[in-house]
Amino acid sequence: MTTRTFCNKISRSKPSPGDGGNTGSWRVLRPVINLEACIPAKRNKKACFHCWLYCPDSVVSKTIPPVINYEYCKGCGICAEECPADAISMVDESTHPVEEK
Amino acid sequence: MHIIESGNVAAATGVKLARAQVIAAYPITPQTPLTEKLSEFVESGALKAEYIPVESEHSAMAVCIAASTAGTRAFTATSANGLLYMVEQLHWAVGARLPIVMCVANRGIGAPWTVWNDQQDTISQRDAGWIQIYANDHQQIIDAVIKAFRLAQTVSIPVMVCYDGYLLSHTYMPFDVPEQSKVDSFLPAFAPTHFLDPENPGNFNTVTLPDIRPGVDGEMAPGYIEIRHNLHQDLRATLDTFVEIDKAFEKEFGRGGNPLVEKYRCDDADFVAVCIGSLSYQLRDVIDIMRENDVKIGVMGVQMYRPFPDKAIVDALRGKKCAIVFEKALSYGNQGALYADIKAALYTSEKKPRIHNYILGLGGREIKTQQLLDALTASCTSPDTFEDTPRWIGLKL
Amino acid sequence: MENQTTILNLTEEEFVHPGNRACSGCGLSIVYRIGLKALGKNTILVVPPSCLTVLQGLYPVASTKLPCVNVTFASTGAAATGVRAAMRALKKENVNVVAWAGDGGTSDIGIQALSGACERGEDIIYICYDNEAYMNTGVQRSGTTPQGVITTTTPIKGKLQEKKDVPSIIAAHGIGYVATASAAYPLDFYDKVRKATTISGPRYIHVHTPCPPGWSFETRYTIKVGKLAVQTGLFDLYEIENGEFRLTGASKNLVGKARLPVTEYFKTQGRFKSLDKDIIKKVQEQVDAKWARY
Numbered sequence: 001m002t003t004r005t006f007c008n009k010i011s012r013s014k015p016s017p018g019d020g021g022n023t024g025s026w027r028v029l030r031p032v033i034n035l036e037a038c039i040p041a042k043r044n045k046k047a048c049f050h051c052w053l054y055c056p057d058s059v060v061s062k063t064i065p066p067v068i069n070y071e072y073c074k075g076c077g078i079c080a081e082e083c084p085a086d087a088i089s090m091v092d093e094s095t096h097p098v099e100e101k
Numbered sequence: 102m103h104i105i106e107s108g109n110v111a112a113a114t115g116v117k118l119a120r121a122q123v124i125a126a127y128p129i130t131p132q133t134p135l136t137e138k139l140s141e142f143v144e145s146g147a148l149k150a151e152y153i154p155v156e157s158e159h160s161a162m163a164v165c166i167a168a169s170t171a172g173t174r175a176f177t178a179t180s181a182n183g184l185l186y187m188v189e190q191l192h193w194a195v196g197a198r199l200p201i202v203m204c205v206a207n208r209g210i211g212a213p214w215t216v217w218n219d220q221q222d223t224i225s226q227r228d229a230g231w232i233q234i235y236a237n238d239h240q241q242i243i244d245a246v247i248k249a250f251r252l253a254q255t256v257s258i259p260v261m262v263c264y265d266g267y268l269l270s271h272t273y274m275p276f277d278v279p280e281q282s283k284v285d286s287f288l289p290a291f292a293p294t295h296f297l298d299p300e301n302p303g304n305f306n307t308v309t310l311p312d313i314r315p316g317v318d319g320e321m322a323p324g325y326i327e328i329r330h331n332l333h334q335d336l337r338a339t340l341d342t343f344v345e346i347d348k349a350f351e352k353e354f355g356r357g358g359n360p361l362v363e364k365y366r367c368d369d370a371d372f373v374a375v376c377i378g379s380l381s382y383q384l385r386d387v388i389d390i391m392r393e394n395d396v397k398i399g400v401m402g403v404q405m406y407r408p409f410p411d412k413a414i415v416d417a418l419r420g421k422k423c424a425i426v427f428e429k430a431l432s433y434g435n436q437g438a439l440y441a442d443i444k445a446a447l448y449t450s451e452k453k454p455r456i457h458n459y460i461l462g463l464g465g466r467e468i469k470t471q472q473l474l475d476a477l478t479a480s481c482t483s484p485d486t487f488e489d490t491p492r493w494i495g496l497k498l
Numbered sequence: 499m500e501n502q503t504t505i506l507n508l509t510e511e512e513f514v515h516p517g518n519r520a521c522s523g524c525g526l527s528i529v530y531r532i533g534l535k536a537l538g539k540n541t542i543l544v545v546p547p548s549c550l551t552v553l554q555g556l557y558p559v560a561s562t563k564l565p566c567v568n569v570t571f572a573s574t575g576a577a578a579t580g581v582r583a584a585m586r587a588l589k590k591e592n593v594n595v596v597a598w599a600g601d602g603g604t605s606d607i608g609i610q611a612l613s614g615a616c617e618r619g620e621d622i623i624y625i626c627y628d629n630e631a632y633m634n635t636g637v638q639r640s641g642t643t644p645q646g647v648i649t650t651t652t653p654i655k656g657k658l659q660e661k662k663d664v665p666s667i668i669a670a671h672g673i674g675y676v677a678t679a680s681a682a683y684p685l686d687f688y689d690k691v692r693k694a695t696t697i698s699g700p701r702y703i704h705v706h707t708p709c710p711p712g713w714s715f716e717t718r719y720t721i722k723v724g725k726l727a728v729q730t731g732l733f734d735l736y737e738i739e740n741g742e743f744r745l746t747g748a749s750k751n752l753v754g755k756a757r758l759p760v761t762e763y764f765k766t767q768g769r770f771k772s773l774d775k776d777i778i779k780k781v782q783e784q785v786d787a788k789w790a791r792y
Contacts, residue, residue: 014316056522056523071517080718157610166569167584297567303566
């Protein structure tokens with residue numbers, strides 16, 4: 001009988017982050033959290049987290065304080081726009097040293 | 102057990118014996134009695150399967166594609182315009198490497214509307230990548246359906262089992278219904294290694310790049326062209342695989358031996374008529390008449406049309422004076438597709454026979470024995486003087 | 499429906515990986531992320547061509563942690579049917595079978611298969627994310643593009659026809675659950691998807707997803723723009739459960755109150771730049787008449 005292995009090449013993908021590469025490089029403006037204004041940071045308890053809720057790319061953590069994953073943050077600015085405490089400002093990337101890969 | 106039933110019921114019975122798990126179909130003449138029978142099998146409990154009465158053929162194949170991806174044995178059936186309505190899905194099923202089996206009761210394509218038999222529907226789909234098996238009688242229909250499921254899951258390529266509309270789908274003939282236990286031992290359950298599984302999530306049929314690309318584990322993943330090359334190589338290997346499966350079937354059920362081409366009185370023949378489908382059995386009568394008149398002629402039915410059994414056909418035609426190809430379909434603006442394929446296969450053959458092409462029976466035009474006799478007599482009398490273009494049989498206006 | 503879920507108790511588990519190919523500020527990304535949280539791990543997705551195909555990733559990398567089968571454009575409803583049939587055949591009953599398609603894939607090319615699945619009573623959840631044009635191919639008009647909108651196939655005058663009301667068409671099939679939602683109200687959407695998972699038969703959720711490049715607004719305003727669609731009364735959040743219609747969330751809170759004029763919404767997006775006064779007046783009258791019935 002045939003010993004050939006059939007169908008050993010087929011388009012079936014495995015889950016992994018970063019399909020689009022380092023999407024942080026798309027960013028023109030960088031969200032920077034002012035911890036003096038950030039509600040969970042200020043109160044030191046779980047609260048607010050609008051930035052986490054509305055982030056399209058799940059790059060904001062639901063932690064005290066919230067932390068932004070700049071490797072993948074695309075810089076849309078929704079977090080800054082929706083922050084009820086105006087604690088997030090969008091800063092020109094060119095004024096920032098390159099930290100991520 | 103022998104029963105006398107229609108070709109459609111032979112097909113449905115084969116599907117039942119193969120324990121198809123998901124069946125989706127949309128009615129179209131002359132396939133309809135097949136799906137009626139299957140819905141009856143499922144409703145009565147004779148077949149434990151899901152029967153989905155879809156709203157179109159496109160959706161019928163969609164259900165099969167999804168159900169097969171999820172790890173179940175899937176079946177559908179259609180004819181003519183129904184087949185064409187699912188063309189996009191045919192290609193998808195192949196590219197996704199799904200072992201779907203589909204019966205096609207061959208019928209001419211509109212416009213103008215015709216419900217009668219020819220083979221333009223399936224022949225026009227020869228480049229989709231589906232395996233195409235043609236049955237010549239009711240026994241071959243039920244046997245081919247059972248073999249098709251095993252072949253499909255062995256090579257991960259969908260299989261069409263084609264049979265002539267009305268001529269086979271609606272006529273009644275005796276045939277043997279294999280024992281369930283024997284079918285079960287011949288056809289193991291479908292148990293794919295990859296399927297839609299929340300425990301092991303995969304994304305199936307993802308957009309694939311022109312070039313190769315490294316995966317999560319660093320291993321290089323193929324691009325589109327490598328995947329398609331693999332499909333083609335697997336299809337070529339399918340010819341041998343089907344011969345092996347046919348042998349296994351013959352061992353179990355005592356029938357078989359002609360999986361790729363079926364020859365009748367060809368061994369000592371100078372001339373060989375070639376065709377697809379039930380016409381090859383009609384031609385046997387003509388061959389017998391000509392043999393009585395000392396014309397050394399035989400007939401060869403092409404049982405598997407895709408992948409194309411070029412080697413088997415070239416072997417069968419080696420040393421013959423002339424091959425006469427009869428077709429109920431053609432590649433419009435060129436020639437009969439089978440004729441063109443055989444011509445190409447013979448190109449590198451050392452002793453090439455002459456080859457003639459006849460088009461006949463389109464839209465169910467009756468094929469008379471006398472017409473076949475006249476055509477074959479003309480070809481056998483002057484094999485060297487034929488033009489490289491099809492002659493049409495039976496045109497009246 | 500009262501919100502069950504708050505930001506604080508919304509699960510942290512993510513089913514969409516970061517670093518995917520969705521555009522910056524994508525409304526679909528928000529609802530996909532939130533919707534998958536609501537569906538959970540025991541889910542199989544069926545996805546036709548759409549922006550989601552791009553978000554899902556290029557072979558061999560997938561951005562979704564759930565099993566997913568990509569299917570042809572017109573076949574979503576039927577393919578979901580096939581997955582469910584297989585689950586029944588395999589006796590894997592506790593799986594959510596979820597079709598997730600765009601507005602073109604739902605209102606135009608996919609409506610036949612969807613209608614068939616609804617009529618047959620298939621046990622599937624169908625989520626249509628409505629960014630109101632064929633965004634993946636570069637902003638061509640679809641059945642759900644609103645009147646007057648500039649797209650690449652309505653480049654000068656804007657779309658001449660009105661938006662197709664898909665949720666009403668699906669509701670006319672008499673299925674058990676139809677809901678609308680918005681990317682701007684993710685918790686409302688989350689609760690509707692959660693509720694859908696507790697119901698059997700066909701369930702349809704139509705979610706409005708602002709699209710920064712397609713609608714011509716800055717990426718940071720995705721939520722603001724989505725909220726304005728609701729607050730002007732143009733896009734309403736509701737449920738139709740067993741035939742019973744009720745407004746939910748932000749739309750429910752608008753009943754009996756003054757709504758913002760529709761121009762407040764139109765002026766936030768470049769796609770409305772060709773709207774003339776007559777259309778604006780007509781749309782405002784239509785919205786007012788609709789709300790007079792609520």
